[in-house]
Amino acid sequence: MPDIMTTAQRSRAMSAVKGKDTGIERFVRSALHRRGFRFKKNVARLPGRPDIVLPKYHTVVFVHGCFWHGHENCKASKLPETRREFWEQKISGNIVRDAKHAQALRDSGWKVLVIWECSLKYKSISDKEAAVESLAQSIKVNQ
Ligand SMILES: [Zn+2]
Secondary structure, rough: OOOOHHHHHHHHHHHHHOOOOOHHHHEEEHHHHHHOOOOEEEEOOOOOOEEEEHHHHHHEEEEEEEOOOOOOOOHOOOOOOOOOHHHHHHHHHHHHHHHHHHHHHHHOOOOEEEEEHHOOOOOHHHHHHHHHHHHHHHHHOOO
């Protein structure tokens, strides 16, 4: 399929895929930091450039946007009706790429965790805290 996105569209799309520091990412980072976790962010040398890297726990965390990363059975990942085929290919490509990155990370000894946008966006503060608490437990638990 020809790549019909303009450069500007593509760069917007890519920044949406890898938003440098979305509100959700900031929330997760600061909530983890408050719980005493220390981490690096967007470590470029690791596959997929994980959003949060916790060397002490050999754990990486991806904060995934539901649409771009194709969250299964999630309302927020519903594809637009127009240019359906384009979006299906685009998003399934992202899913395949994410899976490859996760496998490469696991192969080199990292635990790979994902926190989805829908568990945080438009949620009450207590729901958000609960989502981060569950992430925190997963970070601490042995693989
Ligand atoms: Zn979702």
